[in-house]
Amino acid sequence: MEITNTLNTEKDQQPQPGLAKVQPVEAPFRQPTAAEVSVLTFSMLRDVHTHAQELSNEFARLLNRGSSLE
Numbered sequence: 718m719e720i721t722n723t724l725n726t727e728k729d730q731q732p733q734p735g736l737a738k739v740q741p742v743e744a745p746f747r748q749p750t751a752a753e754v755s756v757l758t759f760s761m762l763r764d765v766h767t768h769a770q771e772l773s774n775e776f777a778r779l780l781n782r783g784s785s786l787e
Contacts, residue, residue: 749757
């Protein structure tokens with residue numbers, strides 16, 4: 718003879734509020750416009766150019782410092 722608690726069985730069969738899996742709503746991917754890509758590319762190139770200029774200036778400063786030590 719098997720004795721079960723029907724109250725617990727009924728609880729297990731009913732979904733409990735708050736435990737349901739909620740799927741996040743993902744925004745659809747939007748292809749960037751040519752203007753957006755152009756602005757981003759220009760700003761990245763400007764940053765790279767600025768960094769290269771800083772490195773060039775630092776190299777020139779070190780060369781001048783080294784030649785003055787001779």
